Amino acid sequence: MSTRLLHIADLHLDRAFAGMGCQGELAIRRRLGLREALRRAGRTAAEQGCTAVTIAGDLYEHDRAGADTATFLADTFASWSPIRVLLAPGNHDALLAGSIYSRTDWPANVHLFRGQSLEPHHLVDGLTVWGLAHLEPSWQGDPLACPAVGTDGGVNLALFHGAELGSRPDGKSIHGPFRAADIRDRGFAAALCGHYHRRRVDLAAGLLYPGSPEPLTFDESEPRGPVIVTVAGDGAVSYEPLADNRWQARTTVADVSGAHGLADVVDSACAAAALACAGLDPERTMLRVDLVGEIGNAVSTDSFTVETAVRDGCGAAGVRARDLTTAALGASAIGAEGTVRAVFARAVSDAASATADDEERHSLEDTLRYGLQALGGAEVGLR
Numbered sequence: 292m293s294t295r296l297l298h299i300a301d302l303h304l305d306r307a308f309a310g311m312g313c314q315g316e317l318a319i320r321r322r323l324g325l326r327e328a329l330r331r332a333g334r335t336a337a338e339q340g341c342t343a344v345t346i347a348g349d350l351y352e353h354d355r356a357g358a359d360t361a362t363f364l365a366d367t368f369a370s371w372s373p374i375r376v377l378l379a380p381g382n383h384d385a386l387l388a389g390s391i392y393s394r395t396d397w398p399a400n401v402h403l404f405r406g407q408s409l410e411p412h413h414l415v416d417g418l419t420v421w422g423l424a425h426l427e428p429s430w431q432g433d434p435l436a437c438p439a440v441g442t443d444g445g446v447n448l449a450l451f452h453g454a455e456l457g458s459r460p461d462g463k464s465i466h467g468p469f470r471a472a473d474i475r476d477r478g479f480a481a482a483l484c485g486h487y488h489r490r491r492v493d494l495a496a497g498l499l500y501p502g503s504p505e506p507l508t509f510d511e512s513e514p515r516g517p518v519i520v521t522v523a524g525d526g527a528v529s530y531e532p533l534a535d536n537r538w539q540a541r542t543t544v545a546d547v548s549g550a551h552g553l554a555d556v557v558d559s560a561c562a563a564a565a566l567a568c569a570g571l572d573p574e575r576t577m578l579r580v581d582l583v584g585e586i587g588n589a590v591s592t593d594s595f596t597v598e599t600a601v602r603d604g605c606g607a608a609g610v611r612a613r614d615l616t617t618a619a620l621g622a623s624a625i626g627a628e629g630t631v632r633a634v635f636a637r638a639v640s641d642a643a644s645a646t647a648d649d650e651e652r653h654s655l656e657d658t659l660r661y662g663l664q665a666l667g668g669a670e671v672g673l674r
Contacts, residue, residue: 294418296520297336297344300452300485301503302329303383304351304360310508311540311577312598312611320608321505324538324575326363328504331535332517333371339519341374343414347485347501348381348425348452353390361391369398376401377412380424381452381485382466387427409437409449418522421479422450430466435473435482446526449474449482455498460487471496481528483520490515492530499530506540509579509611538575543567547616548584553591556582560597560612561604573606580612588618 307313308321336344351360368376378401380386386393392403402412404422407430411419423434434451453467466486474482474497481497488511490502501518503511514534521529545563547556560580568576580601582592597612643655 293521293523294415295339295341296448296483296522297332297339297341297517298347298483298499298501298520299329299332299344299504299517300347300381300501301349301488301507302346302351302505303349303503303507304329304364305355305357306352306507307355308507311609313577313609317609321538324505327537329367332504333367333374335517335533335535336371336374341519343375343377343420344371345377345379345420345450345483345520347379347450347483349383349485350378350380351391352383353385353387353428356384356391361395364391365395365397368401372398372400374400375414377414377420377422377450378403379422379450379452379485380404382425382428382430382464385426385428385430386424392424404450407432409434409451411440411447417445418448419445420448420450420483425452425467428466432467433469433473434467435469435477437477439476440478446480446522446528447478448520448522448528449477449479450484451482452485454486455484455500458487458491460489463487471498474498480522480526481520489513490518490532492518492532494530497528501532505536505538506577509540509542509577512540512542538577539571540577540579541567541571542579542581544581544583546584547582547586547592550584550586550590553593553596556586556590556592557597557600560601564601564605564607564610568605568607574608576607577609578605578607578611580610581615582612583615584617586616586618592616 302325304325305322308318313321332344380392386405397403404410404424406423407426409421409423411421413419434453440447451467453469454465455471456468457471471493479497481499484500487500488503488507491500499518502515504516516533516535519531543563545560547559550556564578564580567578592614594612598610602610643652646652
């Protein structure tokens with residue numbers, strides 16, 4: 292007889308969404324969307340006949356979560372009974388003194404892993420889930436630095452939040468580092484993990500990252516949702532990834548090469564946005580527009596104006612513009628002119644070259660850009 296589990300991770304309840312430019316009502320809608328994603332996971336688990344829901348960390352964000360979130364979680368999990376809920380805290384929701392995990396009276400169907408090394412929880416006959424908790428936000432221990440578990444004719448699954456070092460995305464933080472090769476070496480049929488927000492189903496290694504259920508950054512554009520894990524009677528483990536996210540994140544590129552003014556920049560951005568948002572629900576679409584190409588020094592690329600125009604044009608709930616353009620004429624070439632802007636360009640460029648402070652140099656580079664726009668008669672707008 293087979294056993295089904297629903298695995299999720301990295302929900303990040305109460306996230307600020309500042310990195311996606313969300314404020315006010317939009318930020319509230321995004322946070323409510325995360326709560327709905329958790330409710331939806333419970334409904335799916337019931338429909339799929341799952342014995343348990345496994346959650347591999349970053350269920351919420353400790354710095355922002357409060358009593359309301361604790362009540363929401365306890366009530367939601369209780370409503371899923373008799374489905375079991377197995378919680379393995381991660382780095383954003385570490386099992387700290389005073390945390391939601393520590394102070395909440397959890398319903399009987401919830402099992403919270405509290406140790407920093409893998410400990411067993413016998414789910415059903417022949418199936419044991421081994422889990423652990425991050426007891427601090429910056430834990431650097433190896434979750435699989437443990438003796439091999441005995442099979443005793445049963446199946447063992449590992450549940451934890453950690454960074455698989457062989458597939459770490461560029462720039463992703465390292466918490467609970469481990470190697471995929473150790474999963475099978477330690478006697479586990481599979482490791483149900485959290486931390487990486489992009490889904491990864493590695494049948495050969497037995498490694499599963501479900502990814503975040505809803506996009507948390509503009510780079511998370513793939514279909515996402517829980518993964519159904521089925522443990523067959525013969526011990527074979529299979530996975531069924533689901534795509535049930537309600538929000539979408541997209542990045543589009545607008546080539547503004549040769550633009551004569553802000554109006555040209557806006558037109559190019561709106562055209563690229565219309566293509567990127569085609570077929571999507573604009574009310575639940577987060578769009579990033581990257582402006583690229585070589586443009587004149589006096590051409591404004593005011594982010595606020597671009598974002599407003601794109602939002603009005605395609606109706607996307609949230610829009611961010613990134614100015615990745617380059618100047619058609621470098622500061623050194625401008626400095627050779629016999630003009631006021633040449634004197635300005637030389638002075639600012641010399642100051643930028645002389646400083647060893649990166650922040651000051653970036654500030655001076657922006658000063659040069661905005662100054663040249665002003666001297667060229669353009670409407671000055673921030674990048």
